[in-house]
Amino acid sequence: MTLRQMATLWLLALVWGASFLFIKVGVETIPPLTFVFLRLSIAGVLLYAVLRWQGLKLPRDRSLWLAMGFIGFINAALPYTMFAWGEKQMGANASGLASIYNATTPLWTVLFAQFFVRDERLTPLRTIGVLIGFSGVVFLFYNAIGNISSTDTWGQIMCLIASSYYGVGTLFVRRKFGSVPALISAFGQMITGAAWLLPLAIVVDSPNWQIPALSSVGALFALAIIGTGIAQIVYFSLIKEVGATRTSQVTYLMPIFAMFWGWLALSEPLRPDMLIGLGIILLGVIVVNGRLIGLKRPQTTIQSQPLETPKH
Numbered sequence: 001m002t003l004r005q006m007a008t009l010w011l012l013a014l015v016w017g018a019s020f021l022f023i024k025v026g027v028e029t030i031p032p033l034t035f036v037f038l039r040l041s042i043a044g045v046l047l048y049a050v051l052r053w054q055g056l057k058l059p060r061d062r063s064l065w066l067a068m069g070f071i072g073f074i075n076a077a078l079p080y081t082m083f084a085w086g087e088k089q090m091g092a093n094a095s096g097l098a099s100i101y102n103a104t105t106p107l108w109t110v111l112f113a114q115f116f117v118r119d120e121r122l123t124p125l126r127t128i129g130v131l132i133g134f135s136g137v138v139f140l141f142y143n144a145i146g147n148i149s150s151t152d153t154w155g156q157i158m159c160l161i162a163s164s165y166y167g168v169g170t171l172f173v174r175r176k177f178g179s180v181p182a183l184i185s186a187f188g189q190m191i192t193g194a195a196w197l198l199p200l201a202i203v204v205d206s207p208n209w210q211i212p213a214l215s216s217v218g219a220l221f222a223l224a225i226i227g228t229g230i231a232q233i234v235y236f237s238l239i240k241e242v243g244a245t246r247t248s249q250v251t252y253l254m255p256i257f258a259m260f261w262g263w264l265a266l267s268e269p270l271r272p273d274m275l276i277g278l279g280i281i282l283l284g285v286i287v288v289n290g291r292l293i294g295l296k297r298p299q300t301t302i303q304s305q306p307l308e309t310p311k312h
Contacts, residue, residue: 001242008238013250015231017257020095020102021265022223024087029212030220031205032084037197039224040076044190046229051183058184065192067176068185072192075169081197082162089155093268099258100140100278101159103251106285107133108167116171126288133284140277182236190228248289252282 001009026035051058059065083102087094107130114122122130137160144153177185212220239247255278262268 001246005238005242008234009247009250010253012231012234012238013253014257015227016250017099017254017259018261019223019227020083020087020099020258021261022219022227023084023098024095024262024266026216026219026223027084027088029210029216031201031208032081032088033197033201034205034209035216035220036077036080036084037194037201038220039080039228040190040194040197042221042224043228043232044187044194046225047183047187047190047232050229050233051187054183056181056184058187059180064176064180065188067172068188069192069195071169071172071176071185072189072194073196074165074172076189076193077196079162079165079169080193082158082165086155086158086162089151089158091152093262093271093274094155095262095266096255096259096268096270096274097140097156098159099255100274100281101137101156102163102166103255103278103281103285104133104137104160104163105166105170106251106288107281108164109170110167110288112164112167112171116168116175125290129284129287129289131284132287133281136277136280136282136284139280140273143273182239183233186232186236251285255282 023035026039030038083098087098090097110122110126110130141156141160144150144156147153173185235247235250259268259270259274259278263270
C-alpha cells in the first residue's frame with residue numbers, strides 16, 4: 001500500500017470509529033427507529049446523487065430488488081436499530097463497548113459460512129480462532145451477565161446480536177451481489193432499509209417525538225453523510241485499489257478509534273477489561289483469517305467486513 005492508501009485506510013477507521021459516538025449522541029433526543037430511518041434516508045439520497053453523477057442506472061430486475069430488500073433489512077435496518085437501541089440503554093462506555101462487539105462480525109461470518117457456503121468449512125485453525133474470539137466476549141461480558149435485569153446488560157446483548165446479523169448479511173451480499181456495482185448494492189441497501197423502518201418509526205416512535213437537541217441533529221447528519229454515505233464510497237474505492245483483504249484491516253483499527261472518540265468527547269473511561277477483551281477478540285479474528293506471523297493464509301478466506309457494508 002502506498003502512503004496515500006494507508007492514510008485513507010486510517011482515515012476510514014477514524015470516521016467509522018466515530019460512528020459509535022454519533023449514534024450515542026444522536027439517540028439521546030431522537031428515538032432509535034426514527035434516528036436510523038433518517039440516517040438511511042439521508043445516506044440513500046447522497047448515494048443516489050453519486051450514482052447519477054457516475055452515470056450508473058438502477059436495475060429493473062424485480063428479483064434483484066427483492067434481494068436488496070432482504071439485505072436492507074438484515075444488514076442495515078435491523079442491526080443499525082439494534083445498535084442504536086443498545087447504545088441508548090447502555091451507560092458509561094456505550095460507544096466503546098458497541099464498537100468492540102461490532103468487531104466480532106468476522107467471527108459470526110465464519111460460523112454462518114458453514115450453512116451458506118459449501119467450500120467454507122471450519123478448519124482446526126479457524127475453530128481455534130473462533131474460540132479465542134468469543135472467549136474475549138465472555139471475558140468482557142462476565143460482569144454484566146450477573147446483572148441480567150439491567151438495561152445496560154441488554155444493550156450489550158443487543159449490540160452483540162446485531163453483529164451476528166452483519167455476519168449473515170456479509171455472506172448474502174457475497175452470494176447475490178457479486179456482479180452488481182458496489183454503489184448500487186449500497187444504495188439499494190440504504191433505501192430499502194429506510195422503507196422497512198418508515199412505518200415502524202411512525203407507529204412506535206411518534207408518541208416520543210420531540211424537538212431534538214442540536215447535538216443529536218449534528219450527530220445524525222455527520223453519521224449519515226460522513227460515516228455512512230461518504231465512507232461507503234471511500235471504502236469501495238479503496239477495495240478497487242488495494243483489494244478486499246488489505247481494506248479489511250479497518251476492522252482492527254475501528255474499535256481503537258471508537259474508544260478514543262468516546263474518551264475524548266464523552267469522557268468514557270478506558271477500562272482495562274475493555275482493552276483486554278478487545279485484544280482477545282481481535283486475536284481471534286487474526287487467527288481466523290490466518291494473519292499471524294508464521295501462519296499460512298487459507299486459500300479461501302472469509303474476509304473481515306466493517307459496520308457499513310455498513311455497516312457503521
